[in-house]
Amino acid sequence: MESSGCEELSGRPILGAVLKRLSRLGIKSLMVEGGSSVIQSFLRTHSENKGTSTEKKHGGEDSGVVDKIVVTISPKIVGMEGLGFSDSINFSSSSAPSLNLKTPVYQQFGSDIVMAARI
Numbered sequence: 309m310e311s312s313g314c315e316e317l318s319g320r321p322i323l324g325a326v327l328k329r330l331s332r333l334g335i336k337s338l339m340v341e342g343g344s345s346v347i348q349s350f351l352r353t354h355s356e357n358k359g360t361s362t363e364k365k366h367g368g369e370d371s372g373v374v375d376k377i378v379v380t381i382s383p384k385i386v387g388m389e390g391l392g393f394s395d396s397i398n399f400s401s402s403s404a405p406s407l408n409l410k411t412p413v414y415q416q417f418g419s420d421i422v423m424a425a426r427i
Contacts (some may be wrong), residue, residue: 327353379422407425412424
């Protein structure tokens with residue numbers, strides 16, 4: 309990558325700053341696909357920012373950072389060394405006691421089940 313002119317950075321970007329920069333560039337919608345760390349970062353930022361956004365969507369409700377989530381469930385039990393969905397997200401604040409999913413839809417693909425819902 310460096311030979312192509314890209315600078316390699318270590319660490320992780322600050323998600324809130326990245327989202328603000330994308331918004332200033334006119335990007336209002338983003339599809340994110342990731343593992344547990346990426347998912348946790350977005351859901352944590354959503355939980356922390358819920359109710360602070362100035363934009364209102366979906367019938368006047370404040371949509372926060374995440375408005376939809378798609379989860380794939382595979383029929384496999386991972387041992388103690390496996391990575392789970394979340395080990396550190398705490399949705400227990402007075403303004404967001406839980407992560408409520410709205411209008412969930414389920415579809416089976418082979419042996420996997422995919423659930424999509426609004427948050």
